[in-house]
Amino acid sequence: MRLTEPTTPVLRTRRLVLRAPRMEDAPDIARHLNNFEVSGNLARVPFPYHLSDARAWIRSRQGQTQPGEANFTIEVDGMGYVGHLGFHMQGEEPGVGYWLGRPFWGKGIMSEAVEAAINWLFSASDFATIRSGVFYFNAASLAIQTKLGFTETGRSSLLCLARGAEVEHIDTQLTRERFQHMRQASRS
Numbered sequence: 630m631r632l633t634e635p636t637t638p639v640l641r642t643r644r645l646v647l648r649a650p651r652m653e654d655a656p657d658i659a660r661h662l663n664n665f666e667v668s669g670n671l672a673r674v675p676f677p678y679h680l681s682d683a684r685a686w687i688r689s690r691q692g693q694t695q696p697g698e699a700n701f702t703i704e705v706d707g708m709g710y711v712g713h714l715g716f717h718m719q720g721e722e723p724g725v726g727y728w729l730g731r732p733f734w735g736k737g738i739m740s741e742a743v744e745a746a747i748n749w750l751f752s753a754s755d756f757a758t759i760r761s762g763v764f765y766f767n768a769a770s771l772a773i774q775t776k777l778g779f780t781e782t783g784r785s786s787l788l789c790l791a792r793g794a795e796v797e798h799i800d801t802q803l804t805r806e807r808f809q810h811m812r813q814a815s816r817s
């Protein structure tokens with residue numbers, strides 16, 4: 630059985646390697662997602678989270694060949710496995726989601742990872758926009774999205790599996806033009 634996604638590229642940034650998930654990632658995924666501090670911020674991750682959940686999720690990602698469905702394991706030089714980032718189609722547009730294991734928060738890792746992955750997606754596709762969003766209390770994730778140029782498009786109510794409840798969600802969107810503008814502005 631092929632365990633890696635053949636079309637997912639390896640992306641390298643100053644500190645990170647983003648690569649296709651492998652079945653060997655399952656124990657790390659299970660350990661870090663079985664933490665309510667992480668899963669309680671995500672829509673579709675149950676809590677508690679088991680090794681079998683991680684294995685099933687990796688299997689479900691195999692065979693995804695479209696850029697708008699690409700998933701990346703995030704590794705940091707010297708730290709190894711730290712988390713995940715993935716795109717998934719929401720109708721005609723891709724959405725992006727991401728998480729880091731609790732020990733790796735607050736080091737700028739996800740800002741670096743999301744910028745690299747979005748830059749790749751816009752260059753590998755002709756999507757005009759990428760969707761995302763955060764539960765209303767997730768200030769760190771909203772800060773990442775705002776820095777990259779995402780803007781709020783509205784509010785919705787989204788089921789958080791880990792909480793077993795609907796939670797207010799800030800819906801966001803990033804246009805290709807705004808992403809380029811924000812990147813240029815942050816470099817000048």
Ligand SMILES: CC(C)(COP(=O)(O)OP(=O)(O)OC[C@H]1O[C@@H](n2cnc3c(N)ncnc32)[C@H](O)[C@@H]1OP(=O)(O)O)[C@@H](O)C(=O)NCCC(=O)NCCS
Pocket residue numbers: 666667668670671727728729730733734735736737738739740741762763764767768769770772773776
């Ligand atoms: C959200 C998450 C991905 C952030 O990753 P991270 O690598 O710690 O984020 P970064 O360090 O790159 O950036 C966080 C930004 O939020 C800011 N921030 C952190 N806590 C904040 C708070 N309480 N209020 C406002 N801003 C805050 C930081 O200052 C930083 O902004 P800056 O670079 O302008 O200083 C991580 O905490 C996580 O995985 N959480 C659980 C899962 C999750 O929430 N996923 C996203 C679902 S939408």
